[in-house]
Amino acid sequence: MLTLGSTASESLLSKHSSTNFKIQLLMPKKIFQKEAPILRKMAVEISANSIKSPKIQKIIEEMKVALESQDDGVAIAGPQIGYPLRIFVVSKRIQDIVKESKSELTEDNKKYKTLATTVYINPVIKKISKKKMVVEEGCLSVRYLYGKVSRSLKATIVAYDENGKKFTRGATGLLAQIFQHEVDHLNGILFIDKAKHIEEILPKSVVSSK
DSSP states (O other), X not given: OEEOOHHHHHHHHHHSXXXXXXXXXXXXXXXOOTTOGGGGSXXXXXXXXXXXXXXXXXXXXXXXXXXXXSTTBXXXXXXXXXXXXXXXXXXXXXXXXXXXXXXXXXXXXXXXXXXXXXXXXXXXXXXXXXXXXXXXXXXXXXXXXXXXXXXXXXXXXXXXXXXXXXXXEEEETHHHHHHHHHHXXXXXXXXXXXXXXXXXXXXHHHHHHX
């Protein structure tokens, strides 16, 4: 699960401190931490004809609930809540970030207008740019560590949505970073395997409780 950088997460937290009624009715699944073996396994593909099955739809809902329960989370992968499946979910919260950041208002990201949290099943990154960016990353499976990671500025991904429809999406900046971070999860890779200048940054809520 990609989390926002320490500064950005404090800002977003104030906007999304409450969850909707549906989410309050469901108990979020446990988010596994970096020591968990499942985070180091290669996730398996989901057969296309089983995407709309009750089992997979339940997993998708559990992923959405787990993601929305974390105020600084912008994406989550199946293995992070115990499902070694090639699936990740991206929160609608990224729209707020794109709108607020002029650098994120690229042609690729302007096409990302959905108001819902989006699902990527059996994702494959088909194309990445040679141009790189060094960005701060965190992860809800690696609390509360942050580090600098080199990612491709642009990425194009092919995947299935939660209705079993295949689609292609291009992205720049944050969304491209999310694609790369989450596909790494599905391949048993954590951002700390690639990051430099890793440091622990506790949020104010954790510091004040100590």
